[in-house]
Amino acid sequence: xxxxxxxxxxxxxxxxxxxxxxxxxxxxxxxxxxxxxxxxxxxxxxxxxxxxxxxxxxxxxxxxxxxxxxxxxxxxxxxxxxxxxxxxxxxxxxxxxxxxxxxxxxxxxxxxxxxxxxxxxxxxxxxxxxxxxxxxxxxxxxxxxxxxxxxxxxxxxxxxxxxxxxxxxxxxxxxxxxxxxxxxxxxxxxxxxxxxxxxxxxxxxxxxxxxxxxxxxxxxxxxxxxxxxxxxxxxxx
Amino acid sequence: xxxxxxxxxxxxxxxxxxxxxxxxxxxxxxxxxxxxxxxxxxxxxxxxxxxxxxxxxxxxxxxxxxxxxxxxxxxxxxxxxxxxxxxxxxxxxxxxxxxxxxxxxxxxxxxxxxxxxxxxxxxxxxxxxxxxxxxxxxxxxxxxxxxxxxxxxxxxxxxxxxxxxxxxxxxxxxxxxxxxxxxxxxxxxxxxxxxxxxxxxxxxxxxxxxxxxxxxxxxxxxxxxxxxxxxxxxxxx
Numbered sequence: 107x108x109x110x111x112x113x114x115x116x117x118x119x120x121x122x123x124x125x126x127x128x129x130x131x132x133x134x135x136x137x138x139x140x141x142x143x144x145x146x147x148x149x150x151x152x153x154x155x156x157x158x159x160x161x162x163x164x165x166x167x168x169x170x171x172x173x174x175x176x177x178x179x180x181x182x183x184x185x186x187x188x189x190x191x192x193x194x195x196x197x198x199x200x201x202x203x204x205x206x207x208x209x210x211x212x213x214x215x216x217x218x219x220x221x222x223x224x225x226x227x228x229x230x231x232x233x234x235x236x237x238x239x240x241x242x243x244x245x246x247x248x249x250x251x252x253x254x255x256x257x258x259x260x261x262x263x264x265x266x267x268x269x270x271x272x273x274x275x276x277x278x279x280x281x282x283x284x285x286x287x288x289x290x291x292x293x294x295x296x297x298x299x300x301x302x303x304x305x306x307x308x309x310x311x312x313x314x315x316x317x318x319x320x321x322x323x324x325x326x327x328x329x330x331x332x333x334x335x336x337x338x339x340x341x342x343x
Numbered sequence: 344x345x346x347x348x349x350x351x352x353x354x355x356x357x358x359x360x361x362x363x364x365x366x367x368x369x370x371x372x373x374x375x376x377x378x379x380x381x382x383x384x385x386x387x388x389x390x391x392x393x394x395x396x397x398x399x400x401x402x403x404x405x406x407x408x409x410x411x412x413x414x415x416x417x418x419x420x421x422x423x424x425x426x427x428x429x430x431x432x433x434x435x436x437x438x439x440x441x442x443x444x445x446x447x448x449x450x451x452x453x454x455x456x457x458x459x460x461x462x463x464x465x466x467x468x469x470x471x472x473x474x475x476x477x478x479x480x481x482x483x484x485x486x487x488x489x490x491x492x493x494x495x496x497x498x499x500x501x502x503x504x505x506x507x508x509x510x511x512x513x514x515x516x517x518x519x520x521x522x523x524x525x526x527x528x529x530x531x532x533x534x535x536x537x538x539x540x541x542x543x544x545x546x547x548x549x550x551x552x553x554x555x556x557x558x559x560x561x562x563x564x565x566x567x568x569x570x571x572x573x574x575x576x577x578x579x580x
Contacts, residue, residue: 142505219475228504243475244472
């Protein structure tokens with residue numbers, strides 16, 4: 107606690123930190139789409155990459171809000187944390203703070219689909235042991251929704267793919283009006299979900315891709331934010 | 344580390360501990376059924392109840408194996424941990440050790456259903472944004488499979504329900520040939536998944552139900568194991 111307080115005082119006394127005065131919002135973790143009160147669909151995101159970015163943004167002097175769909179990681183010191191569950195809850199939380207955000211980092215792995223129906227009670231096995239059919243429908247497209255409201259915000263997205271990585275990431279960069287997309291091939295060992303390391307390719311409009319070494323998520327977080335800062339990320343006109 | 348070593352020495356020097364010489368297997372956490380390399384269906388189990396039981400069984404002098412579908416909890420000291428993912432993997436792991444088990448505690452929340460098809464690559468959104476249909480089929484019934492092989496084992500199951508709790512739990516007690524079932528109503532605040540507290544009803548064949556107070560999962564773990572010990576749990580003939 108004392109160390110956290112000292113760190114905070116230091117950050118406030120160091121106005122030349124690269125993100126001093128900037129408001130950074132980071133989403134993290136895998137959202138959950140409930141089938142019933144007990145079961146849900148989710149994904150392998152651990153939240154570690156988003157938490158690392160929130161921590162580095164704070165160390166760089168930003169005012170940081172972490173919108174987290176992951177509950178078991180310790181909150182980084184000096185960062186405001188809001189917990190969310192579903193894609194819809196994440197959209198509402200980001201939407202509420204978006205106008206007052208300078209840099210948005212969408213590191214959360216947002217569920218693309220949710221069950222059409224949410225059962226009130228735990229679904230019991232049918233007595234005849236028959237197969238079940240689950241109807242799924244698209245969740246709201248958060249980046250697309252926000253793209254329509256974009257003003258000064260510098261928006262960083264993520265693409266986690268198992269094939270056609272750069273093609274998929276480039277398409278997302280353009281269609282969602284992103285300033286930077288972090289592409290990672292989650293089928294590679296040591297890359298992407300759950301681990302403490304990552305290797306990513308940073309794509310920006312009209313610029314050459316930059317591929318990092320395999321490194322800790324903290325090192326990757328620094329690389330992402332320094333790249334954004336070099337672009338003048340989130341400076342109001 | 345030193346404390347863990349001292350605890351272990353103490354346990355070995357105390358042969359009159361209630362589970363000395365007994366081999367206890369505990370399953371914990373929510374299993375995951377993959378849709379593709381990224382997405383899966385799971386449930387709200389945190390693994391905390393199973394981990395608490397494994398720890399108390401160790402303190403009671405047992406040789407403990409924890410078969411865990413949860414990755415983010417610290418392993419209890421002196422307990423052998425095996426990580427598993429799906430219901431099928433859990434069945435394989437439990438089946439391998441079952442004959443040499445005296446007390447089996449099935450605290451894991453095992454997925455009832457898995458997708459019929461597992462995609463090799465991450466499923467992309469269809470271009471027309473159409474709804475998706477997911478076919479689900481039953482996973483192996485682990486307790487039923489083991490019931491056919493039951494000899495001296497004392498088997499403890501769990502029933503997490505949102506309605507008709509005791510009726511569902513009693514049916515499971517009988518049909519799965521359990522010695523004890525721990526029933527909890529996961530729709531109540533402070534009960535069941537994720538929290539650090541629980542309130543349960545213990546059901547045994549031909550005996551009155553015992554309902555505990557709302558208490559920490561560690562206290563509930565002690566109550567479950569002392570009830571089993573009073574039944575002479577897992578003593579070989």
